[in-house]
Amino acid sequence: MDTIQGKHFSITDPQGVNTVIYRINKTEKEFLKESPKYTVERLQSAEELRGDLKKRTFFIDEPEDEEHLLILSFGKERVVINMGILEESKVKISKKPMPIKFDTLYSEEETEYKNFRYTPNLKRPISIIDPETTEEVKPILYFDKDTNEVKGKCKLKPYKSYFAFEIRDKNSDI
Helix, strand or coil: CCCEEECEEEEECCCCCEEEEEEEEEECCCCCCCCCEEEEECCCCEEEECCCEEEEEEECCCCCCEEEEEEEECCCCCEEEEEEECCEEEECCCCCCCEEECCCCCCCCCCCEEECCCCEEEEEEEEEEEEEEEEECCEEEEECCCCCCCEEEECCCCCCCCCEEEECCCCCCC
């Protein structure tokens, strides 16, 4: 039987709210020339219903001593963004959440969004989420003959809004 080395923690969502959490990974110096400075990796979770509330337990495989987390809570027509740190067996969440309305990716025609280098470990610089289901838009993979690499593109459906984010340094142009 396989064993997983990791940690877990739980968050309870009120009715009409769905929370997803991403682990923020800083790229090692030796890979910075060909990779983005930060990548994100969505945490796996299990859901348990408790009356009108949903208890979600999130899992981190092979955690570092300190893990930086991006916490997205999707509600009707808005998302609340929090940052958190997992230290030992405690999650510390920032005291002031940042509620924002969606800045949406929207088109009346089917579109493709952003070419990015494919990484088989599911770490990537950008994530696009369907706010209705909170599921990620899965990239379509292709082989770029010019660069000799496997790359990905996300295909967006017409007449539908999406939430996209990318982790960048404070001093970079956003």
